[in-house]
Amino acid sequence: MQGIAGVVVxxxxxxLLVNEPDYFTGEPRWTFPSGHIEDGEDPATAAARELAEESGCVVDPAQLEIIAISDVEQDGVxxxxxxxxxGTTTDAALRPRTQDGETVTEARWFDPAEAVELLGRSTYPPKTKPVARFLTSGECNLHWTCDLIGFSSLTPTFRWEPPTPTLPE
Known part of the structure; x- marks a missing residue:
């Protein structure tokens, strides 16, 4: 199973949102900093590392609070x-890393309502839908389960039940 961690700062x-190519279409999209969890890394540390790599913004992983855990399932697996x-920061300077295979082209601060609109353009709602809900309602500690039910023109199709309260792992 793959693990991904991200942070809304x-x-x-x-x-904060970063502009990077959409995983499925390759088109530039605004999203929040996130990426794969490396071997031996806990999710909060991975989220803070990805934030620093993709935007130059630094936060202490111990200060991060969980928004949501999202599982993507296919045929029950x-x-x-x-x-x-x-998390929060007072650092206004943004310095996206442009080496080591990073694909982020820009990092910028947005009004939350505009961020929700931009996140809605994603082709991967299991990543962005929980964050958009958080930015709209402030709800945290939710567990989302999304069923992958098909692909349409290179983009996946999902179905999910309403999220349930969860405790961070």
């Missing part, structure tokens, strides 16, 4: 688990 009332966190 705030500076005041603004939320968990294919992927994502941990999404939130």
């Amino acid at each position: 705030f500076r005041g009332s603004s939320v 968990t294919m992927n688990r994502s941990w999404n966190y939130t």
Whole structure:
């Protein structure tokens, strides 16, 4: 099973998004910093590392709070688990890393409503739907289970039940 961790970071009332190619279409999309959890890494540490790599913004993993855990299942088998966190910073400088295979082209602060609109353009809602809900309602500690039910023009199709409260693992 693959593991992915990401972080929604705030500076005041603004939320940080990064611009990178969509995994399925290759088209540039605004999303929140996230990536694969490396061997031996816990999800919060991975989220903080990805944030630093993709935006230059640094947060202490111990200060992150869980937004949601999302499982993607296909035919009853968990294919992927994502941990999404939130945190704050006072550092306004953004310095996306452009070496080591990083694909982020820009990092920018957005109003939360605009961030929700941009996240809605994603072709992978198991990543962005829980974060959009958090930005809209403030709800945290939710467990989402998404069933992969098919592909349509290179993009996956999902179905999910309403999320349930969970405790961070």
